[in-house]
Amino acid sequence: MKLSYYPGCSLQGTALDYDKSVREFCSLVGVELVEIPDWNCCGASSAHMTRHEVGMRLPMRNLLLAAELGLDILVPCAACFQRLKAAEKSLREAPEYWDVERYQGNCRIIHISTFLASQAINEAIQQRISNLLKGMKLGCYYGCLSLRHPKITGVSNFEQPESLETIVRYVGAEPVPWSHRTECCSGSLTMARPDIARRLVGDLVEAAVRAGADALVTDCPMCQVNVESRQMDMAGGPRLPVYFVTELINAALTGDYPAKQKRLHLVDAGVLSAVMQENHRSREETV
Amino acid sequence: MNTDVINPEQGNRKFLAKLEEREVDVQACYQCGRCSAGCPITEFFDITTMEAVRLAAYGMEDILLRSKTIWLCAACETCATRCPNDIDIAVLMDVLRELALRKGVEPAEPRVAAFHSSFLGSIEHWGRAYEIGLIAAFKIRSGDYTGDMNLGMKMFSKGKLSLMPHSVKGKQEIKKIFSGKGKEYER
Numbered sequence: 001m002k003l004s005y006y007p008g009c010s011l012q013g014t015a016l017d018y019d020k021s022v023r024e025f026c027s028l029v030g031v032e033l034v035e036i037p038d039w040n041c042c043g044a045s046s047a048h049m050t051r052h053e054v055g056m057r058l059p060m061r062n063l064l065l066a067a068e069l070g071l072d073i074l075v076p077c078a079a080c081f082q083r084l085k086a087a088e089k090s091l092r093e094a095p096e097y098w099d100v101e102r103y104q105g106n107c108r109i110i111h112i113s114t115f116l117a118s119q120a121i122n123e124a125i126q127q128r129i130s131n132l133l134k135g136m137k138l139g140c141y142y143g144c145l146s147l148r149h150p151k152i153t154g155v156s157n158f159e160q161p162e163s164l165e166t167i168v169r170y171v172g173a174e175p176v177p178w179s180h181r182t183e184c185c186s187g188s189l190t191m192a193r194p195d196i197a198r199r200l201v202g203d204l205v206e207a208a209v210r211a212g213a214d215a216l217v218t219d220c221p222m223c224q225v226n227v228e229s230r231q232m233d234m235a236g237g238p239r240l241p242v243y244f245v246t247e248l249i250n251a252a253l254t255g256d257y258p259a260k261q262k263r264l265h266l267v268d269a270g271v272l273s274a275v276m277q278e279n280h281r282s283r284e285e286t287v
Numbered sequence: 288m289n290t291d292v293i294n295p296e297q298g299n300r301k302f303l304a305k306l307e308e309r310e311v312d313v314q315a316c317y318q319c320g321r322c323s324a325g326c327p328i329t330e331f332f333d334i335t336t337m338e339a340v341r342l343a344a345y346g347m348e349d350i351l352l353r354s355k356t357i358w359l360c361a362a363c364e365t366c367a368t369r370c371p372n373d374i375d376i377a378v379l380m381d382v383l384r385e386l387a388l389r390k391g392v393e394p395a396e397p398r399v400a401a402f403h404s405s406f407l408g409s410i411e412h413w414g415r416a417y418e419i420g421l422i423a424a425f426k427i428r429s430g431d432y433t434g435d436m437n438l439g440m441k442m443f444s445k446g447k448l449s450l451m452p453h454s455v456k457g458k459q460e461i462k463k464i465f466s467g468k469g470k471e472y473e474r
């Protein structure tokens with residue numbers, strides 16, 4: 001399989017390791033990624049929130065670049081995904097409004113979790129998996145933008161999504177049922193109003209702890225950094241690390257969770273290593 | 288005390304036309320309150336989501352443009368997905384923020400407005416977000432030099448903030464996008 005790849009700005013900065021893990025995963029399962037040449041920021045969320053036209057034209061440039069490659073586009077960032085989809089819809093409906101002669105739009109825009117939850121990827125994972133993450137209790141956290149608005153994202157079960165739970169089960173971990181899976185963490189306000197972000201993050205982490213989660217797992221780079229960082233200054237200290245979904249899968253596939261990767265978390269991410277060691281030991285005992 | 292008079296007869300017609308153009312049918316609201324019930328930020332708002340929709344239906348643009356609500360809205364789109372009348376409230380908020388900036392209305396939450404303009408400034412210049420530049424711009428605009436210093440240092444030491452900007456080659460195209468043909472607002 002060969003896909004275009006739109007990493008987006010977060011994956012060159014605060015979520016650099018997410019980018020690495022997506023690329024690593026794809027190479028492990030034999031999916032070739034072609035980065036869209038000279039892609040630009042999709043503008044999320046400030047552009048569409050304050051300058052609609054800029055917010056449409058920025059992702060459109062990327063779509064037009066991707067159209068030249070003619071491949072489906074893999075998008076790991078929820079915000080980028082939503083903006084690319086919004087731009088695609090408008091380009092399809094009214095290309096002339098945007099001064100584009102015609103837009104064929106044969107390239108599907110695929111969000112990472114849709115891709116990962118597919119049957120083909122499951123099979124690829126099962127063939128290669130070396131360390132099942134058995135016993136790891138995970139709160140799957142979707143946040144907002146890969147789901148809403150469904151008329152843009154095309155997601156049908158946007159109130160009760162399942163892709164992350166499906167993926168987590170592929171690697172043998174246990175998704176806990178909990179309340180705040182699709183609640184907002186206010187990532188777009190985190191710099192300007194850290195007090196609000198702290199409140200929202202506090203609520204959702206609290207809910208995940210009550211549900212028995214050892215950690216959170218997400219596919220959104222903004223949620224990952226916001227939910228970890230806003231726990232730092234919380235009374236009682238941070239509670240739950242937030243893993244990128246591909247970070248977990250790669251650990252399960254390779255049987256190795258590198259210390260270097262673990263150290264990139266703001267919240268102690270040792271629980272994954274502990275689970276892996278435990279599973280490794282119990283397997284050796286049974287052999 | 289709130290002294291704003293709400294007079295639908297003096298509703299701003301241009302504003303209502305703008306909402307129609309963006310397909311936000313505020314008149315369809317029957318005030319069930321579902322939008323406000325699910326809004327994660329509602330406790331910080333000065334006008335609730337449902338009130339904002341009603342004020343918009345009356346054409347009360349000025350009151351809305353001066354509100355904190357339009358800036359504190361996180362664009363999570365929960366309200367819009369749950370509205371039984373399919374009113375795109377998140378787009379209403381987008382339109383209000385844009386109008387406030389275009390009309391030079393002083394933002395009731397200046398820090399949020401400062402963040403947006405710092406972020407966009409970075410993209411306009413480089414074509415991609417440049418986090419350290421954007422943080423610096425935000426600090427200058429907001430006057431908040433010490434906030435999140437520890438966090439910033441931590442991220443930096445983990446290599447998660449790049450010192451160098453990531454620039455695109457097609458800078459001219461990005462400039463053009465930002466210079467905007469202003470289609471929506473000027474034609």
Ligand code: SF4
Pocket residue numbers: 315316317318319320321322323336337340369370371372373374376
């Ligand atoms: S959910 Fe829709 S109909 Fe109900 S109050 Fe809000 S805007 Fe009005």
Ligand code: SF4
Pocket residue numbers: 322325326327328329336359360361362363364365366367376377380
């Ligand atoms: S989009 Fe804004 S108003 Fe609507 S629920 Fe989210 S934060 Fe509240």
